[in-house]
Amino acid sequence: MITQWFFTHVDRRGGVAIVLLVALGLLVPLSNLLLPVTSPFHIPTYLVSLIGKYLTYAMLAVALDLVWGFCGILSLGHGAFFALGGYAMGMYLMRQIGPRGVYADPILPDFMVFLNWKDLPWFWHGFDNFWFAALMVVLVPGILAFGFGWLAFRSRVTGVYLSIITQALTYALLLAFFRNDMGFGGNNGLTDFKDILGFNVQAGSTRSALFAATALFLALAVFVSSFIVRSKLGKVLVGVRDAESRMRFLGYRVDRYKLFVWTISAMMAGIAGALYVPQVGIINPSEFEPANSIEAVIWVAVGGRGTIIGPIIGAVLVNFGKTYFTAAFPEIWLFALGALFIVVTLFLPKGILGVYGSWKARNSDHVARKKESAPAAADETLQIPEPQAAE
Amino acid sequence: MKAQNTLLYLDGVSVSFDGFRAINNLSLVLQAGEMRAIIGPNGAGKTTMMDIITGKTRPDAGDVYFNGDVDLTKYDEAEIALLGIGRKFQKPTVFESHTVEDNLVLALSGPRSAFSTLFHRQSRDEAERIDDILYTIRLSEKRDWLAANLSHGQKQWLEIGMLLAQDPKLLLVDEPVAGMTDAETAETAKLLREIAKTRSVLVVEHDMHFVRELDVKVTCLHEGTVLAEGSLDFVSNDQRVIEVYLGR
Numbered sequence: 001m002i003t004q005w006f007f008t009h010v011d012r013r014g015g016v017a018i019v020l021l022v023a024l025g026l027l028v029p030l031s032n033l034l035l036p037v038t039s040p041f042h043i044p045t046y047l048v049s050l051i052g053k054y055l056t057y058a059m060l061a062v063a064l065d066l067v068w069g070f071c072g073i074l075s076l077g078h079g080a081f082f083a084l085g086g087y088a089m090g091m092y093l094m095r096q097i098g099p100r101g102v103y104a105d106p107i108l109p110d111f112m113v114f115l116n117w118k119d120l121p122w123f124w125h126g127f128d129n130f131w132f133a134a135l136m137v138v139l140v141p142g143i144l145a146f147g148f149g150w151l152a153f154r155s156r157v158t159g160v161y162l163s164i165i166t167q168a169l170t171y172a173l174l175l176a177f178f179r180n181d182m183g184f185g186g187n188n189g190l191t192d193f194k195d196i197l198g199f200n201v202q203a204g205s206t207r208s209a210l211f212a213a214t215a216l217f218l219a220l221a222v223f224v225s226s227f228i229v230r231s232k233l234g235k236v237l238v239g240v241r242d243a244e245s246r247m248r249f250l251g252y253r254v255d256r257y258k259l260f261v262w263t264i265s266a267m268m269a270g271i272a273g274a275l276y277v278p279q280v281g282i283i284n285p286s287e288f289e290p291a292n293s294i295e296a297v298i299w300v301a302v303g304g305r306g307t308i309i310g311p312i313i314g315a316v317l318v319n320f321g322k323t324y325f326t327a328a329f330p331e332i333w334l335f336a337l338g339a340l341f342i343v344v345t346l347f348l349p350k351g352i353l354g355v356y357g358s359w360k361a362r363n364s365d366h367v368a369r370k371k372e373s374a375p376a377a378a379d380e381t382l383q384i385p386e387p388q389a390a391e
Numbered sequence: 392m393k394a395q396n397t398l399l400y401l402d403g404v405s406v407s408f409d410g411f412r413a414i415n416n417l418s419l420v421l422q423a424g425e426m427r428a429i430i431g432p433n434g435a436g437k438t439t440m441m442d443i444i445t446g447k448t449r450p451d452a453g454d455v456y457f458n459g460d461v462d463l464t465k466y467d468e469a470e471i472a473l474l475g476i477g478r479k480f481q482k483p484t485v486f487e488s489h490t491v492e493d494n495l496v497l498a499l500s501g502p503r504s505a506f507s508t509l510f511h512r513q514s515r516d517e518a519e520r521i522d523d524i525l526y527t528i529r530l531s532e533k534r535d536w537l538a539a540n541l542s543h544g545q546k547q548w549l550e551i552g553m554l555l556a557q558d559p560k561l562l563l564v565d566e567p568v569a570g571m572t573d574a575e576t577a578e579t580a581k582l583l584r585e586i587a588k589t590r591s592v593l594v595v596e597h598d599m600h601f602v603r604e605l606d607v608k609v610t611c612l613h614e615g616t617v618l619a620e621g622s623l624d625f626v627s628n629d630q631r632v633i634e635v636y637l638g639r
Contacts, residue, residue: 232511235493239486246484249445250557251472251503260505 014226017309018219025215029208045204050323052211052279054316059218059272061299061311063265066225068297069306070234071261072241074159076293077166078269080173081141083287085270087177088140090190090283091124092133093201097194110192111185121183130197137274138267145266146259153255153262158244167290174288189284196278207279214275218312221268225308228261237261298341304351313352394456398423398561398591404443404453405615413439414450415615421561426587428602429595430626431612432636437595438481440612441563445478446471458560473503477559481566481595483546487539491530491549494538495521498553520556527582528552544575551582562586564594568601580604599627599637611636 007015028043028051035042060082067073094109103113107120126132148169152162180186199206228234239247240254247254277283286292295318303314318340325333348355394400399421406414414436421427429437442448443455446468455463463471472478486494499517502508525531528548533541538549547567554562567583568576580601583592587607596602602609602623609626611618613636619629626632 228509231509232496233505233508235489235497236508238488239497242486242488243484245447245468246480246486247497248468249472249478250498250553251469253469253503256505260509 009230010223010226011230013307013309014222017222017312021215021219021222025212025219028215029212032208033205045207048204048207048211049279052207052214053276054319055211055214055218056272056276056279057296057299057319058312058315059214059221059275060269060296061303061315062218062221062225062308063268063272064296065300065305065308065311066228066268067262067265068300069308069311070229070241071237071258072244073258073262074163074297075166075265076163076290076297077168077170078265078296079290079293080166080170080288081145081266081269082273082276082292082296083170083173083177083283083285084141084144085137085273086277086283086287087184087190087273088127088133088136088270089274089277090193091127091136091184092130093193093196093278094190095124095128096196097192100194101192109185109190111180111188112183115180124183134274137270141266141270141273142263145263149259149262153258156255167293170288170293171290174285174290177285177288185284187285189282189286190277191282191284193278193281201278201281210275210279214279217271217275221271222308222312224264224268228264229308233257233260295337298337298344300351302340302344302348302351304353304357307351307353310351310353317352394454395459396423397421397459398425398457399444399593400454400456400459401440401444402454404440404450404455406439406443406448406450413615414443417453417612417616419610419617421591421593423560424587424591426583426592426594426605426607428605428607428609428623429593429612430597430599430602430609430636431618434614435612436615437612438565439615441478441565441593441595444471444563445476469503472557472559475558475560476563477554477557477561478563479547479550479554479565479567481569483543483550485538485541485546485549485553487537489538490535491538491541492521492525492534494549494553495524495556498556500556500558524552524555527555544571547571547575547579548582551579551586555586560590562590562592564592566596567594568596568598576601577604599623 010018028048031041031043032045032048060078063081064075064078067075097109099106101110101113103110105113108117112120127136152165157165176182177184177189178187184190193201195201196206196210199209229237236247236252236257239252240257244254273287296315299315299318300311301314302318303312304310318337321336322333325336344351350357393402397420399419401417401419404414404417405412417436417440419440429440431437439448443450444463446463446466449464457463457474457476461474466474486497489497496513499520501517502511522531525534528551530545530549530552533545538546541549551564551567554564564583568579571579576598583594583605586592594605608621609623610620611626611629611632613631618635619626619632627637
């Protein structure tokens, strides 16, 4: 029953990805915790956190793919939702420090004492409670995305103009969060975390648990995205991507569909950010950097837009490359990233997964031809039209 | 009220773009169940008139009523589509990365809200309607094809099928036979006459041969206003029509 329900909403590739992610979420922590350090299959804690970080990026990429790949909304500011989710989690972690801070104030985080603040600002209340913080992780990005999208989509801002204002959104938040008066730790952001749900953030077991949670949430994101994309709503979204005004003449309120998927995507990005912060141990305004959001677009493009799974591959590969290059040849990383984007745009417009798809199609086409030397019409049906960039 | 008992009623409609009067004091009345052909030279305002009826363009002046008392100038594209006005564009615009069947699924009349489509499951009735339409537009065999791979004529037909799926009271059809072979043109005329038995149709077309085959009342537009109206023979004998349109 349940498996049948599951497979009506997820295609085979999505199903495989979900199973793999769940397996990864179980096996990596087990290997870290149970295997002796000498075992070749032991995964050291630093690597667990590193892969965990990649997976949160992958989740951001899946969220971005949902709006860009399937609805044609090229967001250059998705990092803002990721960072907001991260800040909500960071605020919870700050409140958990309690009197163990440098200034040992039982209520106020260190930076507030340092700035001579007497009381906790109103918006910090409630963040000592995990469930409240968890709610804010989805609500804050969700409400911001809803308000922003409501204004933008209703006035029919599309294409490159929308991309530019999303970029402006994240830049404005960057400047705002840099200010000490905002009450989010200014330039330094939030760091020096101690506990999450009573467990030491630094401990290997907590790291493993966070990794497992990340893998499971990523699997959930894949499922939710597949569910949306395979529903009739998903078909409407692709229709909006390819011929927006035609959709209106069919009687669809295009702005509401965009708003729906945009808000869902922002919430997903927020959850990714919330999982990111305890694993890297810090959140600061640099997460709002426009360059971060643009990098996320590159992950999606590299992996394959409009494929859900491709962005996960893209995010992990590019970030693995980043980790390697910034350590081995720090001065060429940005050139490598730029070159990668150019190469992918020119030669792999459908990304890694697109290349795999057309290779498979060509292969099965050869088989079909050998079998019955099928007429030309057969390979026509196998063509996958390329989704249009931003309009 | 004059608009009573009419399906579409345009009176004194004007619209200009940057000083250019695309539509100039245009009046046109369509009765329920009527099929009308609109002819006229390029730039006569045929497409702009359709834009006004479907809510894409707001008129500067004049009345536009649907079904007698619905003021179309107060609604947007999606609302007008749901009121029962379907439109086929000059350039066939089908959803190329969807299959033929999914194109019809999207067009099929039914709830249009985001949540109802998210949890939508196709009913047997809907499946039957899609089968019927596929049969009517002769694309049953190609239902799983991507629309991108259809020929030009097949795309035009798919778009007419999408109009049927919308189940509108009024169909606006912009140049349905542009780029079609003679055989396809004849088939399309037959199909439109079939459709016109149960709905009202407004056809814009340049192909006089096709208009003759439709065998309906004709309105000739020129510079955004009605030049002549009547049977095709009457209109094509009008001296001014010959001068601005047919004679050239």
